[in-house]
Amino acid sequence: MRTWAEIDRRLYQGQATVLTVKEVQDLVREHGVSKAAEQVDVVVTATFAPVSWALLFFRPAANTPGHWAERAWLGGIPLQVGFHPAQMLLEASATGNRGPQRGGAHLLEAWLSGERLVLRLQFQPGAPSAQSAWEGGIGLSDLEEARLLVVLRSAGQGLVAVNGRPQPLPSELGLLLPEMGNAAHTWMGCWEPGVLDPAQRAILPGLPILLAGSVGQVAWRQGPAIALSAGLHSIRREYLRALAIPNYGVGLAVGVAWPVPVLDPQALAPLEDPETRLTAELVDYAAARRPLHRLGEVSYGALLQGTISVAGRPVPVTSLSSPTRAVRLAEELKARLLRREFPPLSPPTLTEEIGP
Amino acid sequence: MSKKQAKRRFCLTFPVHLTDQPVLYHLVRDFDLAMNIHQARVMPDQSGLVTLELQGPEEAIDQGLAFLQEQGIEATEQDRDLGWDPDACVDCGACLPVCEAGALYRAADSGRVNLERSQCTLCGRCVEVCAYGAVWMER
Numbered sequence: 268m269r270t271w272a273e274i275d276r277r278l279y280q281g282q283a284t285v286l287t288v289k290e291v292q293d294l295v296r297e298h299g300v301s302k303a304a305e306q307v308d309v310v311v312t313a314t315f316a317p318v319s320w321a322l323l324f325f326r327p328a329a330n331t332p333g334h335w336a337e338r339a340w341l342g343g344i345p346l347q348v349g350f351h352p353a354q355m356l357l358e359a360s361a362t363g364n365r366g367p368q369r370g371g372a373h374l375l376e377a378w379l380s381g382e383r384l385v386l387r388l389q390f391q392p393g394a395p396s397a398q399s400a401w402e403g404g405i406g407l408s409d410l411e412e413a414r415l416l417v418v419l420r421s422a423g424q425g426l427v428a429v430n431g432r433p434q435p436l437p438s439e440l441g442l443l444l445p446e447m448g449n450a451a452h453t454w455m456g457c458w459e460p461g462v463l464d465p466a467q468r469a470i471l472p473g474l475p476i477l478l479a480g481s482v483g484q485v486a487w488r489q490g491p492a493i494a495l496s497a498g499l500h501s502i503r504r505e506y507l508r509a510l511a512i513p514n515y516g517v518g519l520a521v522g523v524a525w526p527v528p529v530l531d532p533q534a535l536a537p538l539e540d541p542e543t544r545l546t547a548e549l550v551d552y553a554a555a556r557r558p559l560h561r562l563g564e565v566s567y568g569a570l571l572q573g574t575i576s577v578a579g580r581p582v583p584v585t586s587l588s589s590p591t592r593a594v595r596l597a598e599e600l601k602a603r604l605l606r607r608e609f610p611p612l613s614p615p616t617l618t619e620e621i622g623p
Numbered sequence: 624m625s626k627k628q629a630k631r632r633f634c635l636t637f638p639v640h641l642t643d644q645p646v647l648y649h650l651v652r653d654f655d656l657a658m659n660i661h662q663a664r665v666m667p668d669q670s671g672l673v674t675l676e677l678q679g680p681e682e683a684i685d686q687g688l689a690f691l692q693e694q695g696i697e698a699t700e701q702d703r704d705l706g707w708d709p710d711a712c713v714d715c716g717a718c719l720p721v722c723e724a725g726a727l728y729r730a731a732d733s734g735r736v737n738l739e740r741s742q743c744t745l746c747g748r749c750v751e752v753c754a755y756g757a758v759w760m761e762r
Contacts, residue, residue, distance in 0.1 A: 315713065317754075441717050442752045449720050508713060510754035520713070520755075573719075583720030587754055589713035591734045 271613040274308050274528045278604060278611070283308040285526075285604045287597045288458055288538065295538045304532045309604060309612070312463055313477075313524040313597035316453040316588035317439065317510060319492070320418040321359035321519040323375060323499060327386065328409045332401050335394035342374045342384040359509070359519035370517030372509035375415075378407045379504040413499035417478065417521055421461035422491040423537075425454030425547030427565055427584070429577060432553040437515035441587050443552055449585045450549070450575050456567040457541035458593060460525045461491055463534070469527050473614035477524035477600045479506035482610065495523060506596060510587065522592050524600035528612055542568030549577065629681040632661075632701040634744060635691065637671035646694060647673070654687040655679060662724060662744055674701065674744045701745045704761045707738045712757035718749035727758075 277283035284307050286294065291310050294303040327333060333353025339346040344363035347356035359372040374384055383404040390399055407413070429450050430436040430443035437443070440451035456462070464470045467488060474485045476495055483497025506522035529535065537545065545567035554560035565575045574581045603609045637646070642665050650656045656679040665671030677684050691698050714736045718727045726742035727749055729735070738758075749758045 441754055444721070444752075451717075505710075508711075508755055511756065512754050513751070518754075573716075585715075585717040585720060585752070587715050587717060589715050591714040 268304075268532055269308065269528070269530060271528060271530070274530075275611040275613050277308055278609075279607065281605075281607065283604070285309045285311060285601050287594075287601055288312045288463075289594070291535060292457070292538050292541070295535055300536050300539050301532050304529055304535045307529050307535070310463060310527045310529060310535070310538075311524060311597050311601045311604070312458050312460060312527060313522060313593040313600065314419075314421065314455050314458055314460070314588065315506070315520060315522040315590075315593040315596070316419070316455065317518045317520045318359075318417045318419040320416075321372065321375075321521070322416045323357040323359075323371070323413060324416065325355050325357065325410050325413040325499070326353050327355070327405055328411050331386065331403065331405065331409070332388065332396060335391045335396065336388040337391045338389040340385075340387045342377065344369075344371055344374060360517050362517055367516070368511045368513065370509070370511070372517050372519040373511075375499070375507060375519065376504065376509050378499070379502060379507060382406065383409075407500060410499070414496055415478070415481075415483075415499050415502065416486065416494060416496045417519070418492055418494045419521075419523070420491045421459045421493055422454075423459070423462050423465050423545075425452055425456065425459075425545075425567070425570070427452040427454070427547045427549045427570065427575070428552040429549065429562070429582060430553045431551045436553055437512050438552055439512070439515065439518070440552075441512060441585055447577055447580070447582050450565075450577065450582045451585045451587075452547060452570065453586060453588045454547055454570070455588050455590065455593065456545050456570065457538055458590070458597075460493070460527065462537050462541075462545060463525075463527045465537075466531075468530055469534075470525065471614045474612060475526070475610040477596060477603070479503060479521045479523070480596070480599075506592060520587065520589070522589075522596045524593075524596040526600060526604060526609070526612055542566060542571065549575070627681045628679065629684055630676060630678045631684055632674070632676045633688075634699045634701055635671075635673045635675070636697040636699075637665060637673070638695050639668060639670055641694060641696065642669065642671045643667055646691070646696065647675075649690065650677070650687045654683045654690070656683055656687050661741065672744070702762070703745060705738070705740070705743055705745060705747075705749075706759040706761045708757050709735075709737075711755055712736055713755055715755070717752045717754065718758065721748040721752050723748075 362370040383406040388401045429447045478497035480503035481497040481501035486494040508520045546564045549562040550559040659676040661674040663673045
């Protein structure tokens with residue numbers, strides 16, 4: 268089977284076969300898993316869903332008096348101040364006194380839309396500056412460094428939640444309507460990188476990805492948790508969206524396109540009839556006990572259909588993920604790979620090139 | 624007596640015992656009001672829901688409303704509008720199951736979520752479930 272080096276060579280020579288998940292599904296249906304795997308070098312997949320964490324590490328331009336800042340706020344939302352001068356950290360889920368419905372994620376959107384935000388600094392009591400505080404407007408172009416780190420979850424099996432109690436239940440999956448009024452999830456089935464690389468051979472630290480339109484890379488992977496980073500300046504607004512769930516919190520949804528090298532003949536097996544082979548666990552979030560009350564399993568196909576059956580009753584499926592935006596981003600990454608406008612895929616940590 | 628013409632939109636909730644009675648007919652005959660029914664769901668043995676626009680002199684509309692209230696019909700004025708930003712919508716579809724009127728729907732070809740305003744009853748449930756701020760109530 269192919270090695271990383273061979274796949275990169277074929278990409279560089281313009282001879283690689285790069286297909287999206289949807290195209291590979293058609294190929295597998297026609298030729299079977301092994302034959303299809305022989306033909307494909309890279310499967311491009313994409314996701315667009317809320318992430319677990321999103322942190323922006325940034326440093327304002329040198330004319331901002333960041334030295335001796337003890338506390339800082341951006342657009343009224345508290346920042347973390349680093350140990351070295353003017354190093355700031357904005358957390359997407361942080362909220363301020365403008366209410367729980369606006370948070371750090373909305374500031375990221377505002378900056379990407381070209382807005383300027385008020386940065387307020389409060390200095391250490393022993394600071395040599397004459398004033399105890401400073402306030403000024405800064406925009407994205409005023410940042411010398413700005414790197415987004417996101418941690419997301421991508422599992423081979425999805426999680427779908429219902430709410431069995433008579434009151435609505437806000438959650439990270441969206442509002443769970445009372446009396447099992449909906450079944451909510453954010454899982455993207457056969458588009459999940461965790462489904463396409465369960466053995467953790469392809470999606471490794473250093474793998475370049477397209478994070479909200481900006482070329483970034485995988486920072487780490489530990490089971491279903493995958494961390495990614497990319498420069499904020501190249502991120503595009505359409506693939507980065509703030510979300511607010513009343514009485515739960517503020518989050519950030521990002522689009523990510525993943526190039527998954529086909530390193531193993533069985534790599535494409537999950538794309539053979541994913542509608543029935545892939546499943547999600549169905550749980551009742553209203554049950555207070557942990558681990559959560561498991562109600563059963565539902566197929567990816569049933570989630571796609573939009574209605575699942577819970578205790579013999581049809582329950583509509585809702586999701587906070589966006590297949591339409593994910594597919595658009597996958598097409599963009601595919602085009603970039605074919606035009607050779609993307610870094611080589613081999614992780615720098617691989618040492619197979621080191622000979623005797 | 625003021626003859627100022629007005630056009631106002633209401634959502635009427637009919638109690639079960641009135642769903643087989645000709646009620647709206649009286650608004651036309653007795654109060655000389657013109658009406659444009661946007662949506663109606665009135666079934667025997669169930670409480671009913673009608674969204675309509677009333678046109679006529681301001682005073683006649685008020686008198687018509689008083690008549691409806693005497694009959695036990697709850698009238699909620701729809702003096703707001705649904706704000707909708709298709710660019711903010713990511714097509715997640717969380718709003719679809721709560722939109723009983725079917726005003727929000729997914730286009731079969733593109734997978735995009737769209738709003739058909741003429742079907743919207745302004746119930747506001749989509750606003751509660753939209754996490755991306757693509758829909759909101761406008762006054």
